[in-house]
Amino acid sequence: MQFSKVFVVISLMSRVESEGEKIQLQSSRGLSNNCENPALWMLVKQVDRLETKLSQHDEKIEKRVKQCKNRLPHLTQVAFHALLAKSVKLHAAQTVIFGIEITNIGKAYNTHTGLFKAPHDGLYFFSCTFLKQSSTYLRIQLMKNEVEVQLGHAETSNADSGSMIAVLYLKTGDIVKVRHHPNYGAETMHGHWSFFTGYLIQ
Structure with a gap:
């Protein structure tokens, strides 16, 4: 599940970079800025949310690993x-x-x-x-x-x-x-x- 989320984030970031290149081209022509491109803004917000969730997910995994170690004293010789x-x-x-x-x-x-x-x-x-x-x-x-x-x-x-x-x-x-x-x-x-x-x- 974690790998699929990472793949989604990478895909979205690729789209953001692509959109960013378009915005840079538009800006060079004096046509618009980021605020005038709602699709890019939505993608950026989506990536931010996914990165936050992934960070929280990693913290939960680390916490669970520590709990498991504490619950396995029988492994001690x-x-x-x-x-x-x-x-x-x-x-x-x-x-x-x-x-x-x-x-x-x-x-x-x-x-x-x-x-x-x-x-x-x-x-x-x-x-x-x-x-x-x-x-x-x-x-x-x-x-x-x-x-x-x-x-x-x-x-x-x-x-x-x-x-x-x-x-x-x-x-x-x-x-x-x-x-x-x-x-x-x-x-x-x-x-x-x-x-x-x-x-x-x-």
């Missing part, structure tokens, strides 16, 4: 992978802080607090792999806004690992974290063998 820096003795409901950042696209995971904060609505995948230390038990939870969504444990007498996996729909600002189970006493998670991972699916 979000992914993190963090390592537990050293073995840590966990107490009741203590958040596990995976402090070594390996990947953190979008900066949604905080290596100082251990919290993942959803930057926008979407479907997310989370995984936690952990190793208990020596002969202790280890029972942990994957939490969404203080609600347990997955439970993990390692309970053999020797070194044992466990894992948790969850697919969650999050709203902007929702918090996901790994914490020690509140119903048990101190238990130790082994450093350098425990990871927390997550990414935006869509």
